[in-house]
Amino acid sequence: MSFKVEEVLRSRKLAKGIYETFVSYHGEAPPPGTFFMVWVPGHEAIPLSVAGYRGDAVRFIVEVRGRTTAALYTAHKVGLLGPLGRQAPVPSGKPLLVGGGVGIAPLLYMKELWGGELLFGAKSAEKVPKIDGIDEVATEDGSLGFKGTVVDLLKLRPQKRDVYACGPPSMISSLKVLAKEMGLKGYYSTEKMIKCGIGICGSCVLEGKLLCKEPWLRLG
Numbered sequence: 526m527s528f529k530v531e532e533v534l535r536s537r538k539l540a541k542g543i544y545e546t547f548v549s550y551h552g553e554a555p556p557p558g559t560f561f562m563v564w565v566p567g568h569e570a571i572p573l574s575v576a577g578y579r580g581d582a583v584r585f586i587v588e589v590r591g592r593t594t595a596a597l598y599t600a601h602k603v604g605l606l607g608p609l610g611r612q613a614p615v616p617s618g619k620p621l622l623v624g625g626g627v628g629i630a631p632l633l634y635m636k637e638l639w640g641g642e643l644l645f646g647a648k649s650a651e652k653v654p655k656i657d658g659i660d661e662v663a664t665e666d667g668s669l670g671f672k673g674t675v676v677d678l679l680k681l682r683p684q685k686r687d688v689y690a691c692g693p694p695s696m697i698s699s700l701k702v703l704a705k706e707m708g709l710k711g712y713y714s715t716e717k718m719i720k721c722g723i724g725i726c727g728s729c730v731l732e733g734k735l736l737c738k739e740p741w742l743r744l745g
């Protein structure tokens with residue numbers, strides 16, 4: 526497997542420090558829950574979850590966290606390696622999708638393919654992406670939607686559906702506590718240092734598994 530040179534077709538700001546970008550891609554439809562390593566010339570290769578697929582392009586949602594993520598916004602060409610990881614297990618029925626921050630990316634693609642309801646949490650309104658697909662928003666400061674975390678919001682939902690969650694480690698920790706209390710079932714993924722993306726460097730171990738090979742872990 527090696528990087529293929531692809532074109533950045535367009536990028537658009539979605540919220541403070543968050544943007545989407547479409548990159549040309551001519552392979553088979555990427556399975557939901559997978560990711561690509563995206564190499565930005567002059568910078569590093571970063572892991573980005575598939576947030577959508579349009580037949581000739583993949584969509585990524587990116588938060589600016591350093592030089593590489595900032596440079597990708599204006600890049601014309603990138604190297605693409607993937608799809609990597611593994612398809613998330615298919616839900617039985619319409620899932621409840623729970624995202625925090627850019628953890629929303631894989632859930633947007635799942636919603637496109639599987640339907641379901643998407644809950645999204647951020648610290649404040651300025652970090653909520655202006656995109657279709659979000660059914661309900663929670664903000665910690667109450668500046669938009671439900672006041673509290675997205676896990677607080679999840680407590681108010683019927684719990685019969687499979688839950689697919691992706692977000693920062695703090696969100697996943699509270700989700701696991703809630704899953705125990707309320708008997709939630711489903712899968713989760715989180716941010717972890719991913720360097721090689723192909724299972725050889727060992728930087729992405731979570732609960733004894735390589736997250737780059739198995740990005741979706743069982744919840745409950």
Ligand code: FES
Binds near residue numbers: 724735736
């Ligand atoms: S990122 Fe290298 S082993 Fe997972």
